[in-house]
Structure formats: C-alpha cells, structure tokens
Amino acid sequence: MSTGKDFTASCPIPIAEYPEVTMAHGGGGTLMHDLINRMMLSVFTAPGLLTRHDGAVLDPPEGRLAFTTDSHVITPIFFPGGDIGALSVYGTINDLAMCGAKPLWLSAGFILEEGFPMEDLWRVVSSMADAASIASVSIVTGDTKVVDRGKGDGIYINTAGIGAVPDGVDIGPHRILPGDVVIISGDIGRHGISIMAVREGMDLHIPVESDLAPLHHLSAALLDEGLDVHCMRDLTRGGLASGLNEMAAASDSTICIVEDLIPIREEVLGACEILGFDPLYVANEGRFALVLPEDQVERALAILREQGSAQACRIGSVRPLNSAPVIMRSAIGSERIVDMLSGEQLPRIC
C-alpha cells in the first residue's frame, strides 16, 4: 500500500541537522521534544495529542469497548506492498475489526535504535499517519524511547487500539456451530512470501506484494447488513492453518476445508514450492476467515465482493468435533489433518 508521499522532501527534521536518531532523541530534553513536535505532531494531529498532556482523555462511545495491543518487529521494515508503519496501524485495527468493533483510537509506542536513519523514521511515521487516515482512526497518545546501538533492530512499534462494539454484536469462537460455513476474504500467503523474498540472503525475485490492508470496512459492512457473524479471525502469523485451528479448538468443533477452494496466487505457490513452505501456514496481513450460518453465505460473499474482496469465497464448513480440529480434503481427494505449526517454518534442504 503506497502512501504516495515524497518523504525526503518533506521531512520536518532537517537531515543535515541529525541524519540519525541519537540517544539524546529519547532523553527527555530538547532534542526529544524537537522530534515529537516537529516530526510526530506534524502528521499525528488528534486534538488530544496536540494538548501534549501525559495521556489522552476521551469521551466514551456508545456500546461496549474492544481493546487490543500488538507489537511490530519486522525485517525489513520496508517491504513490497507496505512498511512497518502501515503494518502497525492495520495490524491493530484488524484485531479490533475481528471483534466486531469500529476502531476509534490508537496509541503508538516507538522503540528506536541509536543510529536509525531519521529519513526512514519519517517515512514510517508518515505511513502510519496515512494508514490511520485511511482507516479513520486517531493516534491519540504515544511514546518514544531510544536504545543503544546494537540493542534493537532499527525500529519497533507497539500500537494499542480501542474500538466500539455496537450493542447486540457478539462475535467469537463460542458462537461457532456445526453446520456453519467458513469463508475466506481473499488469496493467502502473500505477506509472508513478500517478506521472505526481500529478506537478506534470498536471491528470489518473486513479484509478490504483501496483502497488507485494513479489514474494518469489511467487518463493518457485514455487520451493518445485519449478518449473523459467528466468528472472524485475521490470518496473520501462522496463516490460515493456525487461524482455523484456534477457532476450532476454542469452539470444540472440527473445521473441514477443501484444498482446491483456497485461493492462492501462482507466484506464492511457486515460492512455497521452492522454499518447502506450506502456504496454509504463511502469514497474511489483510485476510480473514469468517464463520457464519449456511443461509447467509451468499449475502456475505456479495458484500465482501462489493467491498473489493473479489476473491472472497467459501472454503469449508464446521462439523461436530471429529478426530482433529482441522481436516482438509486434498487436491487428489483424500483427507488429512491440518495441524498447528510447532514453530517457524524452516526452509528445507532439497
């Protein structure tokens, strides 16, 4: 997701002055205030933030609150299809959206490593501001710390988010029932592969962009239309397989999916073949699985497609608990379990 900004031209901290983050930028003195006032506050313009108080004081919205937090540590910080800034905003918004909440406010905590290029910080901060604006959320409070060189990985961002859950909305694995249908919002595996492709040491030129995107408009459209959404799960770390396993385990049911129905791009499939990865376990940042009653499937698909998720489709259904939480009918017609991954997928030898 490109922000379309000319970063270098508009960085409010003159590069010549401090080309890199120094320990003093986290020291609480003039330089830190300079960083906050000139850079952060030039793009994060929530009224609460501009009062420069110790915290944000907010009016409670109607309904109940959803509250989540997510820390973002990614290498490389700029990747095809996004960067750590947009990721830190959409990651938290998407967690709220999966609770059926309308995202409202975010906090942003930066941990910067001494020596981190100021220009890169500006790109990240600008990207966060753009993402927040696209998702109509406000970054209302924040914090910046600097750690010694060698004690961080350039930049870490933690965001926490608060959203409002409309009355009557109850979404979670406890509502999953046998007979429900599982829908996926689009093709899987692009984020993980886009990161692998540009990671140091990988000479694979795979034309894959991350699927990084906000999901709140999709969940809102489903709920606004009055669909009885039983559960939603964004398919981030651990991919589709982990998301389905978590939902199945928490609902004491078995989710059965059909391999041929799962949308995966050719490039992603090819990269997975080379690396020995299973695309079911590869991370996404803009995809979710949706569980709802059979009689609402067509409406749900129509809504998702109308909102731009052209590849949204049905991939399986929920059955009473069977031999394993997740079972998949393979391309050649037999069934196998789809297990939770024990650790990270490791590229194989041959």
Place this chain on the structure above:
Amino acid sequence: MKYVSEYRNREAAERYVEELHKITTRNWNIMEVCGGQTHSILKYGIDRLIPDAVELIHGPGCPVCVTPVGLIDKAISIASDDSVIFCSFGDMMRVPGSQRDLLSVKAAGGDVRMVYSPLDAVRIANENPEREVVFFAVGFETTAPVTAAAVLRADALGLSNFSMLAAHVLVPPAIEAVLSSPGCRIQGFLAAGHVCSVMGYTEYEPLAEKYKVPIVVTGFEPLDILEGLHMCVTQLEKGTYRVENQYHRSVTRGGNQDAVALINRVFRPSDRKWRGIGEIPGSGLEFTEDYSSFDASVRFGVEEMSVEEPSECISGLVLTGERKPDQCPAFGEACTPQHPLGAPMVSTEGACAAYFRYRRTT
C-alpha cells in the same frame, strides 16, 4: 502452477488408483527412499488410496534425520566458537544434539545464520575476512554439486576463512544396507528422483540385479508417486526386477555429468555413520587431498564425539522401515516437534514429522 498442478490432478490420480487396484493380486512391500516422497504420501493421503495389499515402507532418505548426534555436537561446538559465523540450512537448526540444538547456540549469542545455498556462506566469508565462516554441508547427492561448487568458488576467491563440516550422504549404499540387513522384507523401491537427476541411475542397476528387486526412479508429486507405484507393482506382479525411470522430465540414465564431475573433484566416498542405523561403508563424502584445507573438522580440531541416542527414540527402526512412526511409544507423547527426541520428528522430510503433522489424531 505449471509443471506442478498437472501432477496433482484428481481425475488422473483416480485412474492410477483404479489401475493399481486392478493389477495388485497379493501383498507387496515397497520402500519409498526419499523423505520428500514420504511427506507427499502422507500429505496427499496416497497410502489410503492405494490397495491395502501394497504397504509403503518409509526409507532413510532424509539427510537431516540420518546426521549422527556426534556430528551435530561437533557442529554445535564449532558454532559456539566466538570467532565463527556458522551457516546452516534451516531444517538443521532444530535437530537435537546430545545437549542442545543450533538455535540454542544462536540464542546463547553464537553467530548462527540460516542460509539457502552454500554459495551464500561463501559470500558471507568474502564479506567478513576477519571471521571464520563454516558451512554445515548436509544433504544427499542432490545438493552435493552446489556444495562442491561453493568450495571451488571459495578456492578461486582465495578465501582462507571459509570451511565446511561435510555431512553429505549417498543413497545407493544405504539401499544396499537396507537390502542386506537380515529380515529385510522390502520387495521393491521407489528411488529418489532428485538424487537421480544428478547421479542418473546406473548405480542402481547392479543392486536391482543382485537383490532381485525392481527399483523405479520416482518424482515427488502425487501423480509421480502413483505412477511409480504402478510401475513397481507391475514389475512385482510379473516377477521382473529392472531399474525403470518414472521421472523422465528430470532424470536421464547417465545423470548430470557436469554436476557429478564437480562432486568428484572436491569429494570422494568415505565410510559414514548414519543416525539410528550405524556405519554404512562408502556412504559419505569426504574432501579429496586437494581441498582438505576446507575441512572444518581438521581446521577446528574437533573430534567426532561418540554419543548415545535417547533410548526411547526408535528412529533407527523408523529409518530402515522396520517400524512406522506411530508405532513408537514416544510418538506424540514424549516426542513431538516441540520436544523432538530424534531428528525424524524435526526435519520437514522426517517420517515422524510427517505422521505427526498429517496423521495425528486428538
């Protein structure tokens, strides 16, 4: 995906399965040699589609799995040296040595890096002249040419800070070890297609003749395996024992002579211990005199340690096909991918990992 999805076609698979049912008149035990084939079989449930009379026995074809504990301990000892950047393929990182694995060395501050090619390790050595860079060369004949090419590249660059812990293994001696073991009940083999892409399959002809077993060089996709099984069962039913090639799109009888020449320039066969199996004559590769300066064992003076395998782990029996992974008392209990007792539970090619991943029931 071209060249892949054609080989996962359901209708074609059903036709092979139907044919197999038609031609099979009695019980046959067939070993698929390669761990990649084992994973395909379990992943696609091929063993559940074919006749019950055809039993698939999973072979020792997982290079990570057969690397002895003593050699992994040696790797861990070298990787723990502060002067060393230790480079390894990903699936070697979690294989347990006698005390710990390479990931634990990394966590404790060792500079252990996951690489995708031995040539990456050479690049790292070139970029870090002040550090010793060691590559853990694990694999069958398939990856041996690239390993050899990396040595030649390092030699051409004049790198004195690059070395390798050579842990390559060769398939034909292992097949012979399985066939000559007392009580061997294997009647036919699916040979590993990728190994034969490099080596060809002339080496298998004397084995088929001597032990009167059909050997079918087979690929890794579901249709490859079904076709390989069909060819093997056809021979068994007829009582013939030839070497046949199912994997035409990649393998020729003579193999890739350039690749073989690379291997032979840098390495020569040596006796080699296999984890869980024991020593197999002529089943490993060691450096030839000309390139012995690249031998990390010599450079770091680390002796191979003799280490006991965990007594609960029956990986030796699994690797020789005498037991199925789920017949091990530790399977899924004391031994899981989180806490592996043996390498077959770690590697993406290990039979125990395949059973755990695709077959374990709750």
